[in-house]
Amino acid sequence: METTAQDIDTLFLEERRFEPSGDFAARANAQPEIYDRDFEEFWESEGRERVAWFEPFTKLYEWDPPYAKWYLGGKLNVAWNCLDKHVEAGRGSTVAYYWEGEPEDERREVTYADLLTEVTKLANGLKALGVGKGTPVGIYMGMVPETPVAMLACARLGAPHTVVFGGFSADSLAGRLQDMECEVLITQDEAWRRGTTVPLKKTADEAVAESPSVRHVIVLRRTGNVVPMEDGRDQWWHDVATDESECPAEPMDPEDLLYLLYTSGTTAKPKGIAHTTAGYLVGVAATHHYIFDLKRDEDVYWCAADVGWVTGHSYIVYGPLCNGATSVLYEGTPDYPDRDRWWAIAERYGVTILYTAPTAIRSHMKWGPEHAEKHDLSKLRLLGSVGEPINPEAWIWYHDHIGGSRCPIVDTWWQTETGMIMITPLPGITTTKPGSATKPFPGVDAAVFNDAGEEVGPGGGGYLVLRRPWPAMLRGLYKEHDRYVETYWSKYPNVYFAGDGARVDEDGDFWLLGRVDDVMNVAGHRISTIEVESALVDHQEVAEAAVAARNDATTGQAIVAFVTLKGGAEGSVTKLEELRNHVARKIGPIAKPANIVFTPELPKTRSGKIMRRLLRDVAENRPLGDTTTLADPTVVDEIRSRGAEEQSKED
Numbered sequence: 078m079e080t081t082a083q084d085i086d087t088l089f090l091e092e093r094r095f096e097p098s099g100d101f102a103a104r105a106n107a108q109p110e111i112y113d114r115d116f117e118e119f120w121e122s123e124g125r126e127r128v129a130w131f132e133p134f135t136k137l138y139e140w141d142p143p144y145a146k147w148y149l150g151g152k153l154n155v156a157w158n159c160l161d162k163h164v165e166a167g168r169g170s171t172v173a174y175y176w177e178g179e180p181e182d183e184r185r186e187v188t189y190a191d192l193l194t195e196v197t198k199l200a201n202g203l204k205a206l207g208v209g210k211g212t213p214v215g216i217y218m219g220m221v222p223e224t225p226v227a228m229l230a231c232a233r234l235g236a237p238h239t240v241v242f243g244g245f246s247a248d249s250l251a252g253r254l255q256d257m258e259c260e261v262l263i264t265q266d267e268a269w270r271r272g273t274t275v276p277l278k279k280t281a282d283e284a285v286a287e288s289p290s291v292r293h294v295i296v297l298r299r300t301g302n303v304v305p306m307e308d309g310r311d312q313w314w315h316d317v318a319t320d321e322s323e324c325p326a327e328p329m330d331p332e333d334l335l336y337l338l339y340t341s342g343t344t345a346k347p348k349g350i351a352h353t354t355a356g357y358l359v360g361v362a363a364t365h366h367y368i369f370d371l372k373r374d375e376d377v378y379w380c381a382a383d384v385g386w387v388t389g390h391s392y393i394v395y396g397p398l399c400n401g402a403t404s405v406l407y408e409g410t411p412d413y414p415d416r417d418r419w420w421a422i423a424e425r426y427g428v429t430i431l432y433t434a435p436t437a438i439r440s441h442m443k444w445g446p447e448h449a450e451k452h453d454l455s456k457l458r459l460l461g462s463v464g465e466p467i468n469p470e471a472w473i474w475y476h477d478h479i480g481g482s483r484c485p486i487v488d489t490w491w492q493t494e495t496g497m498i499m500i501t502p503l504p505g506i507t508t509t510k511p512g513s514a515t516k517p518f519p520g521v522d523a524a525v526f527n528d529a530g531e532e533v534g535p536g537g538g539g540y541l542v543l544r545r546p547w548p549a550m551l552r553g554l555y556k557e558h559d560r561y562v563e564t565y566w567s568k569y570p571n572v573y574f575a576g577d578g579a580r581v582d583e584d585g586d587f588w589l590l591g592r593v594d595d596v597m598n599v600a601g602h603r604i605s606t607i608e609v610e611s612a613l614v615d616h617q618e619v620a621e622a623a624v625a626a627r628n629d630a631t632t633g634q635a636i637v638a639f640v641t642l643k644g645g646a647e648g649s650v651t652k653l654e655e656l657r658n659h660v661a662r663k664i665g666p667i668a669k670p671a672n673i674v675f676t677p678e679l680p681k682t683r684s685g686k687i688m689r690r691l692l693r694d695v696a697e698n699r700p701l702g703d704t705t706t707l708a709d710p711t712v713v714d715e716i717r718s719r720g721a722e723e724q725s726k727e728d
């Protein structure tokens with residue numbers, strides 16, 4: 078914990094307070110009594126209020142640590158809740174997504190009725206290919222309306238999906254397809270990104286070649302450029318999705334698998350986080366309703382994340398659609414063709430609620446407020462942040478320059494594992510503090526524990542834990558029970574260990590302090606040190622590699638790799654680029670080290686364990702911690718001088 082002490086001091090100097098405005102409070106979906114509600118009463122009534130059931134649930138939950146079951150005895154379908162429910166209620170002509178392609182002239186308004194038609198067509202097509210309840214389907218696509226369509230078509234049939242972020246490599250995609258034993262992969266020819274095309278189908282082909290379970294590949298035509306199609310295996314989306322006749326939504330059990338989403342852990346193999354049907358849907362819909370204060374007939378909501386991450390699953394697709402929201406979906410990057418692209422979009426659709434990540438806010442901050450100033454953002458009334466601790470400066474910039482000093486900010490803490498937001502202000506109720514995620518959501522029991530498992534009092538730092546199950550919690554790691562227990566439930570008995578450092582202040586507000594394990598957070602993406610190390614060692618000339626993160630002004634953390642080449646070879650600029658590209662090929666460009674320091678030796682203990690703590694000190698340019706357990710203490714000095722050389726080359 079010593080490395081976070083500095084953050085704690087800085088954060089605690091933050092004394093600015095932002096009271097909710099009376100007008101906002103008067104109309105807010107969440108009123109102060111919400112915090113007094115009984116946990117069971119709260120989730121029971123949310124279960125009835127947010128979700129429509131084919132058959133009502135008979136028991137709220139069952140807790141057999143470390144596994145929970147929620148809303149037992151009920152029957153429901155997630156796609157039905159996201160689509161048919163609204164169309165049947167006469168809201169078919171409501172816009173579900175205002176979609177904007179990266180090429181500026183490409184725009185579509187997709188209503189709930191349109192979405193239902195598209196989902197029905199694709200679901201019928203999938204059915205004809207043999208997809209049914211329980212058939213695992215992979216989805217490897219960009220930010221097009223067909224990505225939610227694909228997810229919902231699976232949900233309609235009861236086929237669990239795994240969405241793989243379009244920036245991941247063929248190896249990463251293959252690993253996920255193999256692990257889940259996907260039978261179908263849905264992809265697109267190419268995606269647009271910053272004016273160039275990303276060859277998704279080509280990457281998918283490489284992955285499918287390594288994934289024998291995949292029988293069919295469905296390809297959406299997006300850019301229209303020619304891509305090879307393999308006879309008998311590949312088919313165009315528009316040839317598969319033709320049958321508009323009704324496709325009944327499969328009545329699902331509450332605990333049927335809805336999806337797996339793979340995320341980085343502390344070993345090289347990503348974890349398949351399992352989310353099921355009922356609890357997940359209630360959890361994301363309830364949090365979306367209260368935290369974003371959604372007024373579905375007035376608001377235009379924009380979650381600017383990628384559908385490929387959990388934020389996209391919960392707060393672009395399932396939560397907002399279940400609540401009947403009108404959302405914006407944007408395909409491209411924030412700075413294409415210009416740095417005001419986001420603000421042009423926000424103005425065009427009259428966005429009222431914006432949810433994004435600190436790393437994006439810091440990029441906009443770096444580009445300057447003039448880009449937002451060119452546009453009318455006066456409709457915005459609520460801002461959200463997610464993915465990493467938000468620095469008070471970024472919070473204030475967001476508040477002043479984007480929110481016009483009038484919008485409450487909800488800094489929401491949660492994880493792929495939690496499925497839903499867990500610690501957050503409630504707009505209209507909470508007095509916010511820049512840098513603090515403030516209070517557990519109603520019905521959530523969060524605390525900070527010390528090493529011994531005692532609750533830490535006000536002002537003390539420790540580990541964030543969750544003491545009670547919640548509806549959207551993960552139902553385990555796919556096919557890895559032992560790892561599930563080991564990762565989340567072994568530090569403290571029957572208490573969920575989140576892997577984050579945290580502090581609670583005198584007002585009971587939580588301050589998140591970053592990961593305490595070997596997981597890095599680069600631009601809001603979770604990347605494990607070991608995954609990057611394995612990718613480096615996979616290169617034929619690398620003997621050994623260790624990876625650490627250093628702070629970075631824009632991306633939060635940046636990856637620094639320490640590499641020993643085989644045969645004592647010296648590094649070079651070409652080798653550096655080669656290794657960076659190798660990591661991009663193995664994992665994806667997001668995992669490329671910002672810096673590589675070549676060194677003849679890595680610092681190790683006498684038992685041969687690499688001392689990553691010391692490498693973090695070197696990466697951060699800090700004084701070294703305790704070196705007495707090192708087998709050869711001169712190694713770090715050598716690395717440090719090499720690191721300094723690299724630095725001066727960069728300058």
Ligand code: PRX
Nearest residue numbers: 463464465466488489490491492493589603
């Ligand atoms: O370290 C915390 C950080 O992101 C981790 C979860 O990452 P992932 O599963 O990829 O999900 C990201 C989107 C929910 C957490 O363990 N994190 C997320 N939100 C915050 C945060 N750290 C501080 N403040 C937040 N608001």
